[in-house]
Amino acid sequence: MNAAVLPQPAARPMKLVCPAGTPPALKAAVDNGADDVYLGFKDETNARNFAGLNFDDRSLREGIDYAHRKGAQVLVALNTYPQPGSWRKWQAAVNRAASLGVDAIIVADAGLLAYAAKAHPQLRLHLSVQGSATSHEAINFYHERFGIKRAVLPRVLSVEQAEKVIARTPVEIEVFGFGSLSIMVEGRCALSSYATGESPNTHGGCSPAKSIRWQQRPDALESRLGGVLIDRFGAEDHPGYPTLCRGRFVVNGDTYYPFEEPTSLNTLELLPRLQAMGVAAIKIEGRQRSPVYVETVTRVWREALDACFRDRERFRVKPAWQDALAGISEGHQCTLGAYHRPWK
Amino acid sequence: MNAAASAPRKLPGPVRAVGRRLPRLPASIAFATALNLTLRRKFPADVLDRLEGHTFAIVVEDAGVELLFRVRARRFVPVAQAAEPVLRFRAVAWDYATLAAREADPDTLFFNRRLVVEGDTEIALLVKNTLDTIDIPRTRGILRRVLRAAAPGGS
Numbered sequence: 001m002n003a004a005v006l007p008q009p010a011a012r013p014m015k016l017v018c019p020a021g022t023p024p025a026l027k028a029a030v031d032n033g034a035d036d037v038y039l040g041f042k043d044e045t046n047a048r049n050f051a052g053l054n055f056d057d058r059s060l061r062e063g064i065d066y067a068h069r070k071g072a073q074v075l076v077a078l079n080t081y082p083q084p085g086s087w088r089k090w091q092a093a094v095n096r097a098a099s100l101g102v103d104a105i106i107v108a109d110a111g112l113l114a115y116a117a118k119a120h121p122q123l124r125l126h127l128s129v130q131g132s133a134t135s136h137e138a139i140n141f142y143h144e145r146f147g148i149k150r151a152v153l154p155r156v157l158s159v160e161q162a163e164k165v166i167a168r169t170p171v172e173i174e175v176f177g178f179g180s181l182s183i184m185v186e187g188r189c190a191l192s193s194y195a196t197g198e199s200p201n202t203h204g205g206c207s208p209a210k211s212i213r214w215q216q217r218p219d220a221l222e223s224r225l226g227g228v229l230i231d232r233f234g235a236e237d238h239p240g241y242p243t244l245c246r247g248r249f250v251v252n253g254d255t256y257y258p259f260e261e262p263t264s265l266n267t268l269e270l271l272p273r274l275q276a277m278g279v280a281a282i283k284i285e286g287r288q289r290s291p292v293y294v295e296t297v298t299r300v301w302r303e304a305l306d307a308c309f310r311d312r313e314r315f316r317v318k319p320a321w322q323d324a325l326a327g328i329s330e331g332h333q334c335t336l337g338a339y340h341r342p343w344k
Numbered sequence: 345m346n347a348a349a350s351a352p353r354k355l356p357g358p359v360r361a362v363g364r365r366l367p368r369l370p371a372s373i374a375f376a377t378a379l380n381l382t383l384r385r386k387f388p389a390d391v392l393d394r395l396e397g398h399t400f401a402i403v404v405e406d407a408g409v410e411l412l413f414r415v416r417a418r419r420f421v422p423v424a425q426a427a428e429p430v431l432r433f434r435a436v437a438w439d440y441a442t443l444a445a446r447e448a449d450p451d452t453l454f455f456n457r458r459l460v461v462e463g464d465t466e467i468a469l470l471v472k473n474t475l476d477t478i479d480i481p482r483t484r485g486i487l488r489r490v491l492r493a494a495a496p497g498g499s
Contacts, residue, residue, distance in 0.1 A: 022477040024446075051466055052391065052473030209466035216462060238455045290476050292449040328452050 013309035014274065015281035017075070017174060018298045021053040021288055026063045028295040030072045033302030037067055038075040038106060039287065040204075045093040046077045047130060048287040049204025060100055073103035077287075079128035081109045081187075081201045091115055098123050106152070107131070108187055108201075113146040127151040129176070129283075130201065132187035134161075136168035143171050150174055152283060154186045159270065159339045163277045172280035177267045178297060179285020180330045181337055182206070182245045182260065191244045195226035207243045214242075240330045266325055266334035268301075268317045271308040293328050300324050353438040353495075354406040368410060372422035375402070376413040379420040386478040392418040394470060398430040399423055406436040431463040431471070445487035 018034035020026035029037045040046025042054040055063060064074045076097040082090040090112050097105050098120040105123060107113050108130035116123055129152040133139045142148045150172040153162055166173045182189075192206035193199045200206040213224040220232040223242035230247040233239045240246055240262035251258050265285070267274070274282070282305065284297050300321045308315045326334065354360075384392075395415040402411040412423040435443075439458050442448035450472055453459035461468050 021473065024476060024479055050473060051470035052477070053469075209469045212465040214461065214465065216460070221457075233457075235457070238457070240455065289451055290446075290449045290472075292446055293451070296449070328449050330451070330455060 013305045014271075014279055015174075016298065016301055016305055017281050017283045018294060018301075019284055019287040019289070020063070020294065021048065021050075022291065023055070023059050023063055024291040025287075025289075025294040026074075027066060028291045029298050030067050030070050032295055032298035034072055034298050036073045036075050036103070036281065037063075038077055038283075039063070040077045040079075041093055041096070043089070043093075044080055044202070044204040045090055047079050047200050047204050048077075049080075050288055051209060053288060057096065057100060060102075064101055075104045075106055075126065076102045077106045077128065078112065079106055079108045079130045080204050081130075082112060083202055087111075094120065094123075104149070110142075110146075113142065113148070117146040121147075124149050126174070127171075128187075129154050130187035132185075134165075136165045139165065139169045139171050139173075143169070150280065152176075155181065155265065156185075156338050159273060159277075162279075162339070166278045173278070174281035174283050175267075175274065175279050176265055176337075177282035177284060177301065178325065179265055180241065181263055181265050181335070182243060189245075192225070195228045195244055197226070206245075207241055212242055214239075262330060263335045264329035265337045266322075266329070267336060267339060268304055268321060268325075270336065270339060271304060272312045272315050275308055275312060289328075296324055296328055353436070355437050360406055360408060366409060368412065369422060369424045371409055372411045372413055372424070375411040376420040376422040379413065382480060382483050383478065384419060386480065387418075387474060389418060391470060391474050395467070398467065399426040401426065401429040401432040402440070403432060403434040404437050404440065405434055406438075429463065431461065431468055434460040434462075441487060441491055445484050445491055447488060447491060 015035040016033065017036040017038060018029035020029055020037045020039045026037050026039065039060070040048055040054045042056055043049060046054065048054070067074050078090060078093050078097065094105060094112065094116045103124060104126050105116060106126040106128045107116060108128040113125060116125055125146055125148045127133055127139065127142050127148045127150070131142070132154055133142060133151055134154050134157060139151045142151065148171060152174045153165065155176050157165070162173070162175060187201060189201070189206070190199045196208055196211040198205070198208055207225055211226040215222045215224070220234055221239060222232050223230045223239060225242050225244060228244070230242040230244065231239070245259040246257065246262045247259070248255060248257050282301065284301060286293055286297070304317070304321055392415060397415065399412060399414045404411070412426050412429065413420050414423050435453065435458060439448065439453055443450055443453070450459060454461065
């Protein structure tokens with residue numbers, strides 16, 4: 001779309017929503033200009049349930065204090081699905097988040113949304129990307145039934161499709177701007193269960209560390225998940241996270257990535273359009289990444305969002321931004337993902 | 345700065361030559377002592393308990409040095425030899441220093457094959473994430489100054 005025919009300028013920059021797996025990452029996000037920081041508890045109530053990662057009550061309380069002193073907000077991801085017999089754990093997590101004074105919770109499960117809306121009517125609710133709501137009808141349903149204030153769009157929509165959703169809902173829309181990509185059947189993917197017996201929706205991770213083996217062979221570095229060979233990397237190859245959806249397999253005699261090549265999403269060049277469409281917030285993936293990653297990505301995206309807000313028509317992606325982001329990306333290839341594709 | 349994006353720097357030849365002649369145990373004693381002084385109190389007790397009895401190896405490839413230590417009674421203890429450590433890290437001294445100074449991202453070094461991790465992935469992740477949790481601003485400040493001074497064009 002040509003910037004000259006776009007609607008009136010936005011009243012404020014799009015919000016920058018950054019990941020934090022640890023307190024230093026939270027500080028890095030806040031110090032470098034995040035509006036919102038999202039994080040999780042140390043258990044399977046969130047989709048980055050990895051050893052040593054995430055927050056207990058004390059570190060979350062300190063993190064909220066730090067963020068609020070500097071004008072940022074803290075969102076807690078409770079974005080996995082309670083299982084029969086474990087409902088109370090998810091319910092307790094909602095209560096913990098509310099009592100610690102978080103600014104919003106990010107939830108996928110409709111039952112958990114219903115509980116949170118009833119038990120904590122003042123608590124702001126965001127619909128997680130794991131909720132897999134790709135249409136305005138679905139998002140408006142969650143708004144009417146549970147009062148959600150923001151929804152995170154799954155990474156399967158083109159820009160045109162996202163624009164139509166935004167035009168037909170009163171709910172703030174958050175979209176992914178940067179980070180690792182997978183096949184993005186968010187909230188509905190059980191692929192890893194075939195190799196590990198666990199899925200991100202139930203246990204909070206699609207490549208649980210206990211199932212991963214890296215082995216250096218004379219000719220290649222091999223990665224395995226639950227015993228399944230995911231990929232072999234020669235001396236010049238760049239390994240990525242070993243998930244089934246980014247595995248390289250032999251299919252009918254050809255060896256290739258049948259699901260998806262390991263790439264990273266980077267939508268800097270789409271910012272003027274996303275702003276004009278009325279996108280409320282841009283999400284950065286990577287709660288499993290280090291404080292250095294969070295610092296680098298937050299700094300670049302803060303600068304880019306502010307530049308876009310100041311003058312959308314003259315906005316240009318700076319090579320220095322792309323260099324900084326390419327240096328920390330998985331797969332060393334950046335794409336626009338589903339935002340730009342010829343088929344719908 | 346994202347040091348991982350820049351090219352790796354190797355130790356000068358004379359330093360490498362000295363490193364290769366160093367006996368392993370004194371180097372491991374010095375390293376374990378440094379860990380106890382800087383990191384031990386910052387490590388959560390439950391994490392040290394998880395690591396109890398395990399041996400770790402840090403290979404500084406350009407120095408030709410392998411540092412070995414074990415976690416015992418919540419302390420880092422030097423080890424002369426280990427049949428097979430639970431984890432072995434391989435990288436050059438510069439990359440270890442940039443990681444310790446929090447100037448490089450460990451996943452990026454791993455994607456670039458500059459940090460090799462062999463062994464138990466779950467323990468590796470626990471160690472990585474715990475190190476990411478620890479704030480040691482004074483030590484990191486000193487390291488950053490040393491790195492800047494050592495970098496080409498540094499003062």
